[in-house]
Amino acid sequence: MEGGVDEWMHVYGELEKQSAGIDEHHVALRYGTGGFRAPAHLLPRVVMRCAVLMALRSMQDGARVTGLMITASHNPECDNGVKMVESSGHMLDGRWEVSAEAFVACREEHACAKWVQSLIEGERIQVYRARDAAVLLGFDTRRSSPDLAFLAERAIESVGAKVVRLGLVTTPQLHFCVRRTNTSTKPWMAAPVICRSDDYVGELASSFTQLTRLSAPARGPRVQVHVDCAHGVGAVAMRALCAKLPDELAGAFVVFNHESDPHGVLNERCGADYVQKQRCFPDGAPQNCSHLASLDGDADRLVLAFKDPQNMDLCLLDGDFFVVLLAHYFSGLMKEIDLYWSATGQRRSIGIGVVQTAYSNGAAKEILMKLDFVQVAMAHTGVKYLEKEALKFDIGMYWEPNGHGTVLFSESLLASMSDAHPAMERLRLYSRLVNQAVGDGIADLLLIQVVLQDTQIGLHDWYAMYTPRPSKNLVVKVKDKNAIETCDFDRRVTRPERLQPCVDQAIAKYPNGRAFVRPSGTEDVVRVYAEAHSWESANSLAEEIAAHVGAWC
Ligand SMILES: CC(=O)N[C@H]1[C@@H](OP(=O)(O)O)O[C@H](CO)[C@@H](O)[C@@H]1O
Numbered sequence: 386m387e388g389g390v391d392e393w394m395h396v397y398g399e400l401e402k403q404s405a406g407i408d409e410h411h412v413a414l415r416y417g418t419g420g421f422r423a424p425a426h427l428l429p430r431v432v433m434r435c436a437v438l439m440a441l442r443s444m445q446d447g448a449r450v451t452g453l454m455i456t457a458s459h460n461p462e463c464d465n466g467v468k469m470v471e472s473s474g475h476m477l478d479g480r481w482e483v484s485a486e487a488f489v490a491c492r493e494e495h496a497c498a499k500w501v502q503s504l505i506e507g508e509r510i511q512v513y514r515a516r517d518a519a520v521l522l523g524f525d526t527r528r529s530s531p532d533l534a535f536l537a538e539r540a541i542e543s544v545g546a547k548v549v550r551l552g553l554v555t556t557p558q559l560h561f562c563v564r565r566t567n568t569s570t571k572p573w574m575a576a577p578v579i580c581r582s583d584d585y586v587g588e589l590a591s592s593f594t595q596l597t598r599l600s601a602p603a604r605g606p607r608v609q610v611h612v613d614c615a616h617g618v619g620a621v622a623m624r625a626l627c628a629k630l631p632d633e634l635a636g637a638f639v640v641f642n643h644e645s646d647p648h649g650v651l652n653e654r655c656g657a658d659y660v661q662k663q664r665c666f667p668d669g670a671p672q673n674c675s676h677l678a679s680l681d682g683d684a685d686r687l688v689l690a691f692k693d694p695q696n697m698d699l700c701l702l703d704g705d706f707f708v709v710l711l712a713h714y715f716s717g718l719m720k721e722i723d724l725y726w727s728a729t730g731q732r733r734s735i736g737i738g739v740v741q742t743a744y745s746n747g748a749a750k751e752i753l754m755k756l757d758f759v760q761v762a763m764a765h766t767g768v769k770y771l772e773k774e775a776l777k778f779d780i781g782m783y784w785e786p787n788g789h790g791t792v793l794f795s796e797s798l799l800a801s802m803s804d805a806h807p808a809m810e811r812l813r814l815y816s817r818l819v820n821q822a823v824g825d826g827i828a829d830l831l832l833i834q835v836v837l838q839d840t841q842i843g844l845h846d847w848y849a850m851y852t853p854r855p856s857k858n859l860v861v862k863v864k865d866k867n868a869i870e871t872c873d874f875d876r877r878v879t880r881p882e883r884l885q886p887c888v889d890q891a892i893a894k895y896p897n898g899r900a901f902v903r904p905s906g907t908e909d910v911v912r913v914y915a916e917a918h919s920w921e922s923a924n925s926l927a928e929e930i931a932a933h934v935g936a937w938c
C-alpha cells in the first residue's frame with residue numbers, strides 16, 4: 386500500500402480475478418451476529434476483502450496485530466465464514482463492521498479503490514506503517530478453509546502487511562493469541578512477541594492444574610468428562626491440552642467426535658448447537674455417559690449434559706445454568722474478600738454483572754437477582770453486544786443459553802488482588818484460566834470442572850438449583866428474514882406492524898407465556914422462541930407464532 390491505492394488495486398484486482406472462478410456470484414452479504422457466513426463457494430472475495438480490512442486496521446492501530454478466523458462455527462460443513470478480531474482480542478468494532486459490509490458490497494474495481502482511499506483518509510490510516518502491520522490468521526477444519534485462508538494471506542500481503550499463520554485453531558484460541566501478542570509486545574520492541582497455539586494450551590493447562598490443586602479434593606473417584614468435539618477443530622485443541630496435563634489429571638477428559646473421524650460430519654447430529662436445540666445426546670456418545678461436554682464447530686460454545694438415572698432423559702446444563710453456578714460461586718468468593726478487606730480497614734465496592742439476552746430463561750434471572758453483589762443486565766443476542774455490557778463491571782459474566790460466554794475480570798479489580806487471602810489467589814488464577822477476550826468452550830469446561838470440585842457440587846445438585854421454564858426454539862424459512870425488525874433487546878417486533886399484536890394474542894392464551902421473534906444473524910431463517918408453564922404449551926405457542934411469521938413475512 387506504500388505505493389498508493391491505485392498501484393495496490395492493480396495487484397489486488399488481479400488476485401480477485403484469479404479467485405473469481407470459485408466465486409462467480411457477487412452477492413451482497415450482511416455482517417451477521419458473528420461475522421460473514423455463507424455457502425463456501427460464495428466467499429473468496431468476501432474473505433479477501435476482510436483480510437485487507439484487518440491489515441488496514443492493524444496499520445491504523447499503531448501496528449498492533451489484529452486477527453482473522455476462517456470458520457462458520459456451528460453451520461453445516463458446506464458453509465464457511467470469516468470472523469474479525471480487534472487488537473484487544475475482542476470482536477470487531479461496530480463501525481468497522483459497517484465498513485466491512487460496504488467494502489464487501491463494492492462491485493467494480495474503481496469503486497473498490499475509491500472506497501479504500503476514503504477509508505484511509507477518513508480513518509487516518511498510516512499506510513506508511515504497512516510493513517509493521519500484521520494479521521494473525523487461523524482456520525477451522527472445514528474442507529474449504531485452507532483455500533480461503535490462502536486467499537486471505539495473499540490479500541494481506543498485497544497491502545504490504547505480514548501474515549502470522551496460526552493454522553488450525555479454535556476461534557477463542559485466535560482471540561487469545563491476538564490479545565496476548567499485543568499485551569506482551571511493548572512499544573520499544575522491534576518486533577511483536579507473537580503468541581501461538583502452544584502458549585494458549587500452556588496457560589490453560591497450568592492455571593487449571595494450579596486451581597485444581599488449590600481446590601478441595603474431589604469426593605469419591607473423579608468422574609471422566611466425555612467431550613464431544615462436533616468433528617471440528619476443538620478436538621485438535623483438546624488433544625493438545627490433554628497432552629500437557631499432569632498425571633493426576635490425565636484421563637480427566639475423553640475426547641470423541643474428532644475432526645479426523647471418517648464416520649462423522651462436522652456439526653451433523655453432534656456438537657453444542659445440536660445438543661442444546663434438539664435436547665438429545667450427540668451421535669458417538671458412549672452409553673454410560675454420565676458427564677457430557679459438547680463443543681461447537683469452532684469451540685467457542687459449550688453445553689454440558691448427563692442422563693437422568695430414572696428415565697434416561699437428557700438433563701441439559703446450558704449457559705443459563707453456567708451463570709447461575711458461577712454467579713453463586715464468585716459472589717461467595719467476593720464475600721470472603723469483602724470480609725477480609727473490612728477486617729483490614731480497606732474499602733472497595735465490588736460489582737458482579739451477569740449479562741443476559743432475550744433467550745435467557747426467566748427462572749434463571751429470578752435466582753440470579755437474589756445473589757449478593759450480583760446485578761443482572763440485558764443485551765441484544767450476539768457476543769459483541771454482551772461483552773460490551775460485561776466490560777462495565779468488576780466481574781462481568783455473560784452467557785447465551787446456547788453456551789457462548791465467559792467471565793471478564795476488570796484490570797482495576799485484578800490490581801487490587803494480592804496473595805494475602807486464598808480467595809484473591811484463586812481469583813487471579815481464574816483470570817488466567819478464563820479467556821479474557823471471548824467466550825471459549827474449552828476454557829469454560831475447565832473453569833466449571835474446578836468450580837464443581839471447589840464447591841463439591843455434583844451435576845445433579847447443580848441441575849436442581851432451579852427449574853427452567855419449559856421453552857421451545859423454532860426456525861421459520863421466509864422469503865426475506867430482514868423484513869422483520871425488532872426493538873427492546875429483540876423482545877418485540879416493530880415490522881411488519883401487524884405481527885407483534887398476533888404474537889401478543891398468542892402469548893395471552895398461555896399461563897406464564899413469553900415469546901418473541903427475530904431474524905437470525907447467522908442463518909437465513911427467522912427464529913421463534915417461546916416459554917410457557919409446560920413443554921406442550923411452549924411447543925404449541927412456538928408453533929402458533931411460527932405460523933403467524935409465515936403468514937406475515
Ligand atoms: C438463538 C441462538 O442460539 N443464536 C445464536 C446464533 O445467532 P443468530 O443471530 O440467532 O443466528 O449464533 C450466534 C453466533 O454463534 C450466537 O451468538 C447466537 O446466540
Ligand SMILES: [Mg+2]
Binds near residue numbers: 458459684686
Ligand atoms: Mg461457534
